[in-house]
Amino acid sequence: MTAEPERPLRLDASREEALARATKLVAEAWGSFDRFRPEEPPLDERVRALLRAELPERAVPVHEALDDAARILDESIAQPRPRYFAFIGSSGLEIGTIADLLAHTYDINLAVDARAATEVEAQAVRWVGEFVGFPAGSGAFTSGGTISNVTALAAARERALPGSRTRGLGGERVAVYCSTEVHYSITRAVELLGIGSSNLRAVPIDGLHRMRPEALAEAIDRDLAGGVTPVAVVATAGTTLTGAVDPLADIASVCVERGVWLHVDGAYGLPAASVRPELFEGIDRADSCSIDAHKWLYVPKACSVVLVRQRADLVGAFGHEEGYLPHQRHELHAVDTTLEYSRPFRALKVWLAFRAHGAPQFRAAIRQNLHEAELLYSRAQMTEDFEVLEGPPQLSIVPIRHAPGSVRDVNAHNDALARAIQADGRVYLSSALIDGAVWLRPCFVNFRTTEQDVLALMDVARELGERLAGEASR
Numbered sequence: 001m002t003a004e005p006e007r008p009l010r011l012d013a014s015r016e017e018a019l020a021r022a023t024k025l026v027a028e029a030w031g032s033f034d035r036f037r038p039e040e041p042p043l044d045e046r047v048r049a050l051l052r053a054e055l056p057e058r059a060v061p062v063h064e065a066l067d068d069a070a071r072i073l074d075e076s077i078a079q080p081r082p083r084y085f086a087f088i089g090s091s092g093l094e095i096g097t098i099a100d101l102l103a104h105t106y107d108i109n110l111a112v113d114a115r116a117a118t119e120v121e122a123q124a125v126r127w128v129g130e131f132v133g134f135p136a137g138s139g140a141f142t143s144g145g146t147i148s149n150v151t152a153l154a155a156a157r158e159r160a161l162p163g164s165r166t167r168g169l170g171g172e173r174v175a176v177y178c179s180t181e182v183h184y185s186i187t188r189a190v191e192l193l194g195i196g197s198s199n200l201r202a203v204p205i206d207g208l209h210r211m212r213p214e215a216l217a218e219a220i221d222r223d224l225a226g227g228v229t230p231v232a233v234v235a236t237a238g239t240t241l242t243g244a245v246d247p248l249a250d251i252a253s254v255c256v257e258r259g260v261w262l263h264v265d266g267a268y269g270l271p272a273a274s275v276r277p278e279l280f281e282g283i284d285r286a287d288s289c290s291i292d293a294h295k296w297l298y299v300p301k302a303c304s305v306v307l308v309r310q311r312a313d314l315v316g317a318f319g320h321e322e323g324y325l326p327h328q329r330h331e332l333h334a335v336d337t338t339l340e341y342s343r344p345f346r347a348l349k350v351w352l353a354f355r356a357h358g359a360p361q362f363r364a365a366i367r368q369n370l371h372e373a374e375l376l377y378s379r380a381q382m383t384e385d386f387e388v389l390e391g392p393p394q395l396s397i398v399p400i401r402h403a404p405g406s407v408r409d410v411n412a413h414n415d416a417l418a419r420a421i422q423a424d425g426r427v428y429l430s431s432a433l434i435d436g437a438v439w440l441r442p443c444f445v446n447f448r449t450t451e452q453d454v455l456a457l458m459d460v461a462r463e464l465g466e467r468l469a470g471e472a473s474r
């Protein structure tokens with residue numbers, strides 16, 4: 001062990017000892033994620049006391065502080081647990097956690113040219129593009145789908161209205177098109193970009209919750225005839241509500257014919273293109289797409305990728321020449337193609353995960369999640385007391401409703417059931433309002449989840465649902 005130099009901010013134990021303690025805590029957490037736990041622990045007295053503490057003016061021993069941190073984490077809702085089915089979770093893939101530790105140790109700033117790390121980011125961008133079948137001319141790692149989407153739309157806005165980034169939109173009449181099921185990060189993006197959410201055209205969907213391309217074409221043509229400039233079409237490849245994949249090929253044709261930028265929000269679903277390319281046909285004709293590696297590529301948050309076909313579009317939207325950041329060697333700094341300035345080395349976890357597992361293991365994990373969704377759908381469909389949506393799941397979201405004959409208000413019942421399931425803690429899921437009705441909405445994006453976990457979900461939902469129905473009828 002090398003002696004640590006005299007300097008401020010020293011711990012009461014050596015760095016190596018602190019790291020060894022942290023390593024032990026991480027290994028324990030990983031062990032506890034391997035299987036479901038039968039219940040979620042409540043906040044204990046120690047944690048409650050910690051939460052009341054004022055700003056520490058005296059240091060506590062680092063081992064004690066680390067143990068307390070681990071206790072807090074253990075009493076929090078952790079998405080990597082195999083029976084976490086709420087929202088669109090994440091898995092905290094181990095190699096991604098290790099990559100984060102390494103990346104944060106070096107604390108490289110990906111805003112400016114960082115030599116090897118910058119090259120690795122570009123390489124990881126290419127790998128993600130190749131994995132999903134998108135010809136990425138450029139791209140960047142961002143903090144999430146929200147930032148990836150706003151980044152792509154900023155590029156689309158500048159392409160549609162050159163100079164608008166400096167001049168503003170003025171009185172220009174503009175529109176962005178999406179389906180009625182779009183994620184609200186798109187709504188926020190058009191608000192931030194000055195396009196205005198009242199200029200977001202919500203195109204109707206079909207019975208399988210996919211955008212109707214002919215309705216899209218009509219909406220664009222109506223706007224063009226009325227002097228409105230279309231800025232972009234946003235297709236969703238895996239909607240947040242139901243996992244629907246908009247028909248990308250038909251939408252791409254509508255866009256190409258009219259010269260409109262096509263952005264594909266694949267934050268959740270696009271990794272499935274690696275195993276079901278036919279469902280995502282047309283992705284190679286998009287101008288940009290978003291993929292959250294912290295969703296279905298399993299790595300820890302926050303890690304998303306925005307990919308664009310042409311680098312010039314990102315430079316057009318984000319390039320700057322500042323006195324404190326000269327382009328000495330004609331290289332572009334990452335900040336010339338991204339929205340964020342200081343950026344951690346997020347790409348490392350995707351790069352390391354692809355290297356350490358190989359792409360086939362990722363495809364296998366995604367296939368397993370798709371299978372789990374089909375399993376839940378078929379089991380729920382076979383029962384008398386559960387309802388399913390029209391058509392099998394397109395991806396790994398499977399809305400189900402507990403609707404035994406004895407229940408009159410099925411919406412109120414499922415609302416109460418979702419809350420009862422969360423309070424119970426054996427499985428964790430969320431509810432969603434789909435076509436005006438309340439559904440339980442499990443989503444499978446965790447490589448730790450097993451068939452047994454999927455079946456447990458239905459067992460718990462039925463048990464608690466029957467209890468609630470019984471109490472209501474008493």
Ligand SMILES: Cc1ncc(COP(=O)(O)O)c(C=O)c1O
Pocket residue numbers: 088143144145146147183185236238239240265266267268292304
């Ligand atoms: C389709 C879609 N787009 C965008 C987002 C936003 O992603 P993030 O939470 O990473 O910002 C989500 C999140 O669930 C999503 O499902």
